[in-house]
Amino acid sequence: MTSFYGLLCLTAISIHLSCSFSQETNAFPAYSSFSCTVDTMEGVDSIEHRTVNVNGINMHIAEKGQGPVILFIHGFPELWYTWRHQILALASLGYRAVAPDLRGFGDTDAPSGSENYTSFQLVGDLIGLLDAVAADQDKVFVVGHDWGAIIAWHLCLFRPDRVKALINMSVAFSPRNPKRKPVESLRAGYGDDYYIVSFQEPGAAEAEIAQIGTERVIKEFFAYRTPGPLFLPKGKWFGHEPNTPISLPSWLSEEDVKFYAEKYEEKGFTGGLNYYRALDLTWELMAPWTRAKIKVPVKFIVGDLDLTYNAPGIKDYIHKGGFKRDVPLLEEVVVMEEVAHFLHEEKADEINKHIYDFFQKF
Numbered sequence: 410m411t412s413f414y415g416l417l418c419l420t421a422i423s424i425h426l427s428c429s430f431s432q433e434t435n436a437f438p439a440y441s442s443f444s445c446t447v448d449t450m451e452g453v454d455s456i457e458h459r460t461v462n463v464n465g466i467n468m469h470i471a472e473k474g475q476g477p478v479i480l481f482i483h484g485f486p487e488l489w490y491t492w493r494h495q496i497l498a499l500a501s502l503g504y505r506a507v508a509p510d511l512r513g514f515g516d517t518d519a520p521s522g523s524e525n526y527t528s529f530q531l532v533g534d535l536i537g538l539l540d541a542v543a544a545d546q547d548k549v550f551v552v553g554h555d556w557g558a559i560i561a562w563h564l565c566l567f568r569p570d571r572v573k574a575l576i577n578m579s580v581a582f583s584p585r586n587p588k589r590k591p592v593e594s595l596r597a598g599y600g601d602d603y604y605i606v607s608f609q610e611p612g613a614a615e616a617e618i619a620q621i622g623t624e625r626v627i628k629e630f631f632a633y634r635t636p637g638p639l640f641l642p643k644g645k646w647f648g649h650e651p652n653t654p655i656s657l658p659s660w661l662s663e664e665d666v667k668f669y670a671e672k673y674e675e676k677g678f679t680g681g682l683n684y685y686r687a688l689d690l691t692w693e694l695m696a697p698w699t700r701a702k703i704k705v706p707v708k709f710i711v712g713d714l715d716l717t718y719n720a721p722g723i724k725d726y727i728h729k730g731g732f733k734r735d736v737p738l739l740e741e742v743v744v745m746e747e748v749a750h751f752l753h754e755e756k757a758d759e760i761n762k763h764i765y766d767f768f769q770k771f
């Protein structure tokens with residue numbers, strides 16, 4: 410523990426120094442709290458990048474550090490970049506952080522067709538990745554957020570032999586209901602404007618995004634803090650007039666937004682949207698795993714303002730026994746107060762500590 414906090418102190422000192430150094434050239438002087446992000450950007454430059462061929466696609470990965478591998482799996486609309494704080498912190502604590510751009514995202518290939526985005530291809534990519542970058546490690550640590558949590562769960566279900574322990578953020582488990590397809594259930598529960606339902610029709614969400622503009626869409630998603638379901642009615646996404654300014658949360662800089670926006674501008678959103686469009690196909694193919702339990706040690710972390718935590722029935726499921734029944738090795742559930750969906754960016758230091766505290770036990 411001592412060395413852990415020591416390292417954090419050192420990190421803090423170097424951040425402070427380079428913050429004051431880079432302030433003069435900060436392109437956004439109005440946002441003084443952004444100065445440390447400029448430094449994070451400098452730290453981010455120390456992260457290494459390469460492309461590996463896995464499961465028939467070229468996958469871009471970001472990595473740093475030596476030691477036991479921690480595989481970081483991002484969500485939507487994110488990229489490897491969402492893990493920048495964790496990559497730097499965990500690499501400095503003796504781990505090898507590996508964060509891919511998932512299939513369909515960023516600098517990784519995006520095969521066409523939503524049928525190419527079921528959990529089987531996605532987990533297949535990650536198994537290929539582990540064989541390529543961690544052939545010497547039978548099992549690795551896994552951290553997932555949002556879609557990445559769902560993929561992480563399926564990785565544990567299909568290949569528990571490859572996972573030492575899992576930290577899952579934001580999205581709580583929903584056991585497979587053999588009687589009803591997920592999109593149908595969501596449509597019945599929330600209607601056609603519920604975001605997952607509205608993402609289904611190929612091209613429709615893409616058209617909305619083109620209308621609003623990529624950068625603005627990124628800002629809207631990251632700034633969303635309503636602790637309730639997300640509805641995206643046609644022509645009225647996010648309910649803002651076109652030119653209303655969107656104020657960014659303190660933990661997200663204009664540079665961060667630009668990073669995401671440039672990659673999404675280049676790649677488009679279809680790859681990410683295909684995850685939602687493949688939900689029912691994944692459900693169909695996963696029939697053999699109905700009522701299967703997760704058999705790896707798990708820590709689950711969620712913010713109390715997260716839309717996922719406020720979905721009907723989820724709190725009861727997480728806190729009243731359902732979750733523990735399906736995930737018998739669930740060791741800890743952490744609910745962070747006043748924190749929303751992108752908790753690992755919003756509360757990076759606390760999340761880094763949670764990750765370290767949990768993984769160092771194994």
Ligand SMILES: *[C@@H]1O[C@H](CO)[C@@H](O)[C@H](O)[C@H]1NC(C)=O
Nearest residue numbers: 465519520521522523524525
């Ligand atoms: C799925 O991906 C494969 C491999 O890239 C490709 O050959 C196939 O055409 C894709 N499916 C569809 C429906 O586009």
Ligand SMILES: *[C@H]1O[C@H](CO)[C@@H](O)[C@H](O)[C@H]1NC(C)=O
Nearest residue numbers: 558559562577580581582707
């Ligand atoms: C992690 O989140 C996924 C996503 O829904 C969920 O399926 C899983 O049960 C959660 N935790 C695990 C494996 O415990």
